[in-house]
Amino acid sequence: MRIWGPLAAVCLGTFMLLTDITIVLVALPSMAESLGSSLSQLQWVADGYALAVAAALLAVGTLADLQGRRRVYVAGLVVFALASVACALSPGMGWLIAARLVQGVGAAAMFTTTLSLISTLYSGRRLGQAFGVWAAVAASASALGPIMGGLLTEALDWRWIFYVNVPVTALALAMTFRHIPRSTPHRSATRRPDVPGIVLFALAAGGFVYALTTSHSHGWSSAGTLVPLALAVAAFVAFLAVQRRGPHPLLDLSLFRRPAFTAAMLTIAVGEGAVYGILPYTSIWLQSVQHLAPIGAGLVVLPHAVAAALVAVLSGRWMPKPSPHLGAVLGLLLAGIGVGAEGFLGPGSGWPALVGGLALSGVGMGLVFQVAATLALGSVPAERAGMASGIYSTVEQLGYAFGVAVFGTLAVTTMTGSLDGKVADPAGAAQTLSGGGAGTLLTAVPTGQRATFDHILHAAFADGHNALALTAGALAVAGAACVCRLTRSPESTGKAMAGAPAETAGAVPTAE
Incomplete structure (x- = not known):
């Protein structure tokens, strides 16, 4: 367990927090029936969590560098x-949305x-294998969420999609x-956190998503x-x-001067927004x-989950050959073709029309993750690992949050x-x-009509879903x-892999 124990502990938290992004999707109709809600409120149940994660990630990423990563990870758990218990006990939509926001803050501390x-x-080969396992967990968690949500909602109640987090958290702790191992802060831990940056970023992210969510x-x-x-x-x-x-920015903008880093941010943001941004509306359809019953809707997504997890594991074994440049481009291309293939529904189409596209987009997202x-x-120095991880996770969640918001308006x-x-009222009916x-x-409508x-x-719903899928x-x-x-130059990806953190040699010394 010297090698696999730490990875299992980290992946447990990753699986749980990413599952909670999509586990609510098949439960949305049950929540609407139980608590009463509008489309905007349903969007906020899905989007509020991702937005809170994104808004808090940069702050807790820096905090992790300063105060110790294990300490922040435990606090997040x-x-x-x-917050999961508060979600499960929600008496109304307002309470549920507020609890989801708090839950997102905890998830941010884990994710970053x-x-x-x-x-x-x-480091070395074990680093590639560890990233492969982590990517498989991330890919399968996002896609298996609807299946787990369907099982729990149909067998018990939608509230159990939140109660189930408690025993998993205990095991992860x-x-x-x-x-x-216990982590120790860096010497720079005496610097003050960038409070203005934290507040301004949260306002910017929240304002953008709020405007997009309510525009329809x-x-x-x-x-x-x-x-x-x-x-x-x-x-x-x-x-x-x-x-x-x-003097101590929350976000080191110089990192974006590295083509490989910028390419990574673009890859994960577009992949998350395009592929997972339309899933709430697929689930509603x-x-x-x-x-379909909730479990049936979840099982339709199973080919995506299986394909994403398998590809993520296999790609971890042969990375960095072929290059991460090729993997990023190929991953987005396959994800785009797959999700676009879901955009040819007709009034008489059934769920089988989605399976091929979902599976192909899963292959692409397995590579992307x-x-x-x-x-x-x-592509960053080891001392910037916490900040880089925070930026990466922030961009990932913002991609999802913006995708859900924009596609809701388009739908x-x-x-x-x-x-x-x-x-009589097309806007209200829509x-x-x-x-x-x-x-x-x-x-x-009268029975005869x-x-x-x-x-x-x-x-009408087929037209809406087609517009979403083809745009995505x-x-x-x-x-x-x-x-x-961005990555057409060999140096841009070569430096990225050469700069991979390597102060450890496959052993597990400290968490810093």
């Missing part, structure tokens, strides 16, 4: 478990330390104390969208100014339109156009349909082209 712990605990209900030209968007832009500009001038982490951590807009002239309310719309109206709803596919392919251009 405890906060995550307590996982990659930096691996990069400092392992026990393994962490047993197998991960307020309209792009309304004050409810433009005001938070303007505040977010102002906060982001101020954040960049603070980072350039501060499967359950509210196709009438493996090579993006390798590029990110391998409502497309469905509104499809329903125009067919229903809001209800995209939020999982197909059954509600159908019961409001339900068959025709059901066909209209199937066609084009985005991923464009991302592949950009990554190819």
